[in-house]
Amino acid sequence: MSKSTAAPMRENIVMPDLPIVDAHIHLWDRIGFDYFAPEFLVDVADGHNVTASIYVECNMRYSDDPRPDFQPIGETEFVLEQAKLAEGSGHDLACGILGAVNLPLGADVEPIIDAQIAAGQGRFRGVRFRVAFDTDPVAGYNEIGYPSGSVLDNPAFLDAARCLARKGLVLDLWAFHTQLDDVLRFAEKVPELTIVLDHVGGPLGVGRYASMRKEVFGHWSRGIGSLATAPNVNVKLSGLGISRLGFNFAGGGQAQSSDELVAAWKPYVRTCVEAFGPERSIFGSNFPVDRAAASYRTLLNGFKKMLADIGDVELRAVFAENARRVYRLP
Template sequence: MTDDFEFVDAHVHYWQPSVNDWYPALRARPIYRDILPGDFPPSAGHVHVSAVSSPQSVLDEARWLDRLRRETGFPSAVIGTIDPAASFDVIEKNLLAQARSPAFRGVRVFAGLDPAADTALKLFRLLGENDWIFEIITRPAGIASYLPAVDASPGTTFVLEHAGWPEGEEPEQFRRWREAVAPLAAFGNVHCKISGFGMALGTTDPDRLRPWVEACLELFGVDRCFFGSNFPVDSVAGTYADLIGAYREITASLGGEDRHKLFAANARHRYRLPA
């Protein structure tokens, strides 16, 4: 970044398919090429979020990331994953194995986890007991299914990834998205990762992103929001500089302290990164 701007990128993906083919769901996409810390602009921190789509590779990726961190200093923190189809004993074992890395901060589950199931409730309880995060990734229609589980897990920190992944820019789509997110935002242990709009809306135009970002800030408040690039995935809509520039333009009217919270301090606190 330029000038005195500090940015902790709360959502990046590293992968190296030339060596480790752990992401079969991504093989047909143009973004499926080696992406490593040096491919990003200088940053105050990176939170890597696992996109592994072969459950047997989860621990392999965790070990690879830890080696990468020792060699390069990145990622600063890791959100791993688990296989929701496994028994809870196996899930717990895999979580503890991932937690051997000092960068481990929690998990997300891309698909297959029923938040009302006993496995999910046990998982959320275990995460809360260890101060680990659960990152929710779902479309607006799926958000309501998480409300009872979040209500039953007051000691667990939840992060809504990609701001609830809107389905389009039409006024009715915006209304449905906002109405879905609002009750989740009412829980004080839920935070909002403002990310993924390039992927979801296909743009980095600040005028088009502004209503969504401002709605996130209104619903969650500045203290429970932070930005992530979702790169390389959001590169379908523009460059890294385009996206971060849009977020900077959208927040230009905020005070310096609030902007610093959104771009650095909140993510640093939430993912326990050194100052």
């Protein structure tokens, strides 16, 4: 398929008054362009009622602390500097921060977590840990910040998770669909910990999975249904634009409309909401990563259309209130 030369259409805003807390954003220069507070504020000012956002760790601006495990605290400090740039904008940028902590250290993470909490100045709400692992050389990650094998069954990881729970923090997990059973076993071992499964549980669509869309959907949907039985787990409706999920639009470019997003992504979003219920489903844009699939305006229109019939109370829960409750936002 050749890449389309037509520019994606600029749409009218769907449900412009619906309050939104964008529960998954990054600020970085990792993918060939700057996307920091000024760029994100342009997106949130484009018509949707996005009142606040949650920043999620992404290896940005680590410090030069001689203790490597304390270096991610530099990212939290960087985010606070970015948040100051949003003052007066009407958007509460990074009102919650999910930082990086080397959880396989086990109980030794406690002073690191305490340092993150202190650095966050009231905004630190938890840890995002990337357990995403697959042996396929295309689907799997081979970069800093990703494991070279399974870590969820590591006793030390469980000890660190219990430390998070004691401190009232949330654990976001980025896992692939092949790991959902592992996530469930882990969640059952630490029922006191609030867990958020990122990016609808990562149904892979590249490498060996590229020709297995139907099989992957079946495997993934069964895993989502099982994981939803753990009451301490929530699901984040985000990340479907990640390249590893294999949803290519316009031969590799952005979708031409929100309806194109709906056609490709609605089965995954609705499966999650039906399994977890609107009360445990949380919207996140995953910008700027998901900018590869659509503009911010179009992406949010698409998610609103996918869930338009669930009811006003439920919409407000998915798009704002669940994030505020789960991450204890002001």
